[in-house]
Amino acid sequence: MSDNPADLSLGYFLAGEGNDPLSAPPSFTRWMQAGAWAVELYEPEMLASADARTAITYDGKPQSVINLCSYNYLGLANHPEVIAAAHDALTTHGLGACGSPMLSGMTDLHRELERKLAQFLGREDAMLFNSGFGGALGTISGLLRKSDVAVLDNRSHLSLRDGATLSRCRSEKFEHNDPVSLAASLGRNQGRRQLVVIEGIYSMDGDFGNLEALIDVADAHGASVFIDEAHSILGCGEHGRGAAEKFGVEDRVRLTYGTFSKAFGALGGFVAGSRETLQYLRFYSHPYVYSCALPPVMAAGILQALEIAIREPELRARLWENADYFHAQLRTLGIDTGTSTTYVMPLVIGDRERMYRLGHELRARGLWVAPVDYPAVPQDRICFRACVTALHTRTDLDEALNIIEDTLVPTARIAQSA
Template sequence: MSSEAEHSLADFYFPEDNSALEAPASFSEWLEKGAWAVQLFEPQMLGAVRPRMTIERAGKRTEVVNLSSYNYLGLATHPEVVGAAIRALQEYGTGACGSPLLSGLSNLHRELERKLAEFTGREACMLFNSGFAGSMGSLAGVLRKGDAAIVDSKVHLSILDGVKLAKAKLVFFNHNDPDSLDQALKASEGRRRLVVVEGVYSMDGDTADLPRLLPVAEQHGVGVFIDEAHSILVYGDHGRGVLEHYDVEARVPVQFATFSKSFASCGGYTAGPAGLIRYIRYYSNPYGFSCALPPATVAGILKALEVATRDNSLRERVWDNTNYFREQALGLGLNLGESTSQVMPIIIGSDRQALYELCSEMNDKGLFLAPVDYPSVPEDGLRYRVAVTAAHTREDLDRALQILEDVVVPHVRG
């Protein structure tokens, strides 16, 4: 292994230098030495997000099959969605130019709040200008110092940052483990508490085991907050996420989801009881002190909601593609971890050098996957993350599988 491959981002968090306005010298040196691998990050997408597109990495343009976008239903380029956003852009201009509390809410924002409340079967809904700000801001809006957030060990950073921002105690339970949740709840008795899970876990593609976790939370009389970023519009007969999938909507009063995945846009929403949503509006700083979503973005999301829920065709297509890809990839001997969804890790192990080299080779051959390194995932679970969408054709998926077979399979078979 090369010397730079022995390190990860986790090694440069605490800088050796005194100045907060200079990057640590050791970090810069490490990045420069591993420049060929760093080039795999922050590629440029040349044009709209589509199953086949051109990307540019380090000045080199490649035609790729894109297995890295969250455009699960393929709505990013849907003519009705794009048309609605264009019309709103012409009518409302480029920005909201104000925070939602003071001057940023248009009638389109209000309409989206109403439509989402109706869709999720909740009394009320509020919008955030980013998914990250939404989950962080919702939690920071309701948790306080002295409270405890009992969170699944695999939740997204936005949740952890929300708990930290609230200065509440962060208590982890082992991923999807009801016994571990029970212990964490027993150990935190006496505090105001909230259990936090995700619909589909973003790095592993499995779902929250709600049928086993919910009874434990209920036994302790503790509520559950769910982040359905990757599951909304994909799971459930009507697309209402894993809460609908597991038929537990009435038992989980608050649902958060982002617009950056199946809605093919940007932002997020929290839906729940009217009194609570009204309270969060006033106590969530990322909501009250940050500009509202651009109206044209809201118009696109409104249309995406309509298209995605008018029938089941896009959901059926994403699941057909997901089932096909999973079966073929497992047939090749690839390690997809515990994934049961359209999000599938391809786990490589701890060989960081191989993670980057194979990624680069796949890129050159025409498959766009990104390397996922520690500390985002465990050190022995370095991976690529596949996102299958409704927009992929069988040809796209077969081409991607062929490249995986040529490049990754020989490595994993040793």
Template sequence: MRDRYDGQAGRDIFAKVEGFKITEQARAAQLYPFFQALDRNDGPEAEIYGRRVVMLGSNNYLGLTRHPRVIQAAHDALSDHGTSLTGSRLLNGTTHLHERLENKIAEFLGTEAALVFTTGYQTNLGVISSLVNRRSVAVVDKADHASIYDACQLAEGGMLRFRHNDARHLDRILSRIGEDKSCLVVVDGVFSMGGDIVDLPGIVDVCKRRQARLLVDDAHAIGVIGSGGRGTASHFGIDGAVDLTVGTFSKSFASVGGFVAGDRNVLEWIKHFARSMIFSASLPPASAAAALAALEVLMDEPELTDDVQRKGETLRNGLRDMGFDTGESQTPIIPVNIGDEVATVTFWRDLLERGVYTNPVIFPAVAMGKAILRTSCMATHTDEQIEFVLDQFQALGRKHGLLP
């Protein structure tokens, strides 16, 4: 989308800004859906424009942002360490809290070690760019998260893409890469827009046969699938088959930050060559403490994963039974495929007015004409809230001509 504004001649780099009027036009039509300021966030519900709404637009999958243990842990860390360490992990930005969090992640996932970054985005940026050099190739799923693509742009090596969730196509691509090139295959465990799960057994088999290393971004899988929320490899019963697992604290772990888990020697390399770690301030102690407490809650209450799966299944089946297209979703991430951008944003606006907060996803985040409403459930949603949401979707689906 940005490229269409790059045609202005001259030396002023701001010239293209003058032609960028689409957001102004959308606001005038009351169809601008982004950067909506919440008055209050209470997990499964929120307040916006003075109105209480059921929150289906959050990645707070386990509903732990309001858990007393998580809040208390953040308070205690603030008292002990202040608001920030104002330095990178390499220098003065590491505390015993960071190390305890890393050890607990490694214990949870059954890996030798884990390494904490300031954000999930920076994790992919640092891990991939530190490993993929001029003698390497990153091979990525077409539906992978934007941070993976940006990491490949930053890396010095090449990048190839394979068709979404197609292990056979991956195999063909890897077969054409010369023996002088090392390969890192990168996939999402749960895809953030479609809610579908990667064919990990197929991908693992190809990587083993083609001697490629495998990184799985489990940002939307940790806490959501697998035994006790341990993610994609656990979901398929192939723990240990993945070389590196990347995750985030901004979803199931009710905080902000990211991590990579794997063999200790690989992480030792990453921590000394990942520019996004070395040249960025570290994760604030309160955020680290909140993430650690959330992980401990999950380990103490693994049924939370069952709860969020059940809520997602209820919403997904309800929408499908009405006639909505929810794609290949197998998780509490449930897209409602509408197609037309204006129709999608109009539906979003009307849902919000009726007390349901969803996320419209339009071009260029998805292909033109493939717009969706992205919904996601929390373990803490009540059955009554899910029923209310389904009632609103049905009423508005008929009003907008999306349902018979």
């Protein structure tokens, strides 16, 4: 192992060290200490709501920032009607659900949310999870069996890959968004039950899943398809039903999975589909059966968020206007945003040391973006991730662009000429 901390990454510390599994590997602790200035950018302490402008603790002090870091795509996390609905439910239903949905945690608010979601998505039924991660993991692991094959895009979210691992099925990967590579993967396991796992919007690259072409290939091989709509639900499609609606493939997939933690501005996950499939899943999905239900205040807030998202399509329109404007301006500045065409955008730096140095500069200047390091992205694609929302005003975006122009652009020019 190299002694230079800059050569190491999280991938280096997976082997156990010493004889006590409850102790962190000393080499990891030394690495963390050596890179403390970089680690400081993680787990930032937010001092207010996930609004377009908020405050975080930076350098030990409160710092006002333009927020390009939260998934509050439609601004529903801090919408007054959502807060009022949650407030009311807190009074009537208390704080926690205090039990698994299967035994005691299901309330009338949960049931109403199931019904309203199913109706919104045009499905027979919906079930709720206390996290998006648990929902993805629980759906994949609850439906796949040891003799099945999960065929995952190689940029798939960890919740999906962990779901496949837990089911103990065979896992195959195909090249990101590539129908030819998918066909090759499916061809290798012809004759077995196969589930193709893709995403509406990829959370690191901010590009759409190549849904139509990939579903064509899956159909041709008799495989089923699962789409993770975590980042696309409410944000995409004419009515907000996600990327499947946007690309006209809703009738070709039998489940809709999404999270409440992004455009809903809340917490939790859901899956919607046929009554029979979900009835089966309710008994075999470990994160559903063996974990406490969503807090009822959350169900009430989500119900209100859904009503607003249905009633006010202009929120979605504003989200896309802002995303398109920001993309166009970043292009003018020469910032590499990879294959993103959505409101999730990598700002590619490509060098770890430079990314962390710039990360501090950006925070000091009042712009909050997320650092994304290897192995979450390849070494040469180390980046910041910026998320634009419907809440951002033109002034917010222009101020963010000015900061980017003063910080990222000069260092990108120096890097190019080196």
